[in-house]
Amino acid sequence: MNIVLYQPEIPQNTGNIARTCATTETKLHLIKPLGFSLDEKHLKRAGLDYWDLLDLQIYESFEDFIEKNNDIQLYILTTKAKKFYNTIDYDEDGYIMFGKETAGIPSGIHQAYPENRFRIPMRNHKRARSLNLSNAVNIVLFEALRQHNFQGLI
Template structure:
């Protein structure tokens, strides 16, 4: 059992620490402070395994003990950065209805294209103007499952640290290198690294499985509504598509990304 007397107990909405957590639930607050929230035991564990340490932790002992967590020592944080939160109050700062009773504050990552560490035969996922948090989170899970080198998000419409991105990624926001950049600088960087630019397009004449994905490759995915912009269609090495045998002409972007990425993994011999 976690001994609540070890930690400062927060019981009021007016507590400055609770107000600060609430501020981080919105994009403006996250950008202002360069911090974000990650809620959930699995997400926190992946963060630790990936080398990320929370700045502060907020928990409710009743919630987390139901999940079998009876100690917070593995976070290796000083007690003055860990806070017990009243059950009803925690429900107010949680963004999950089925909260696990633990959330952490983390520093936003500011990786750049120049700082990316690539394997000898890189596989990169590029998303242009991704719109839906759930799709972005699902693509991050795919990137982790396929051990892609990086995910580059070009001209994003949503905030990378939106709570729904983190939730749908189940913590994979921590396990992969992620860069936010504009499209032209990304194209220039990919070309400088001799990475083949493969743009998914409904008008492509070549199917994805007919393409050589064994070489250094960047798979470029656009929005479901509009696809990729002209800059990616005119400056790519190849346009590729997924065969569609029914009445619709496209898949959810996260599903389409997974199909193409795992074809690359298949070609490379898993």
């Protein structure tokens, strides 16, 4: 599996996600600009000593990401979708994309992939807009891994 973070802003979230990716043999893709330096202590601390286990790729833009990963199955997590994350049949090598913490994924990307959008169900309340990014990644990634019988994991 692949996790894609579109312009992540909070280093602790990305560090937690990096740790999850390292322990599940999931590749992590980061699309710039990032809201932090990759040398930031909060990022490193959240990822603990797992950084050498992580398969990490960084891209200059979404266009750069698509150019280097053409013909992929892209799944987009968004609060604007109708389908729930557990109704998706995840491709074994699928790319699950999450937007930045404060703004999500831009409408242009939504328009380019209208059938590939899904969401995590939650209450309908104007202040309860979304889950923490690292929690959302864990929920969806483990569903995708479950569908493939946690292949390669013990």
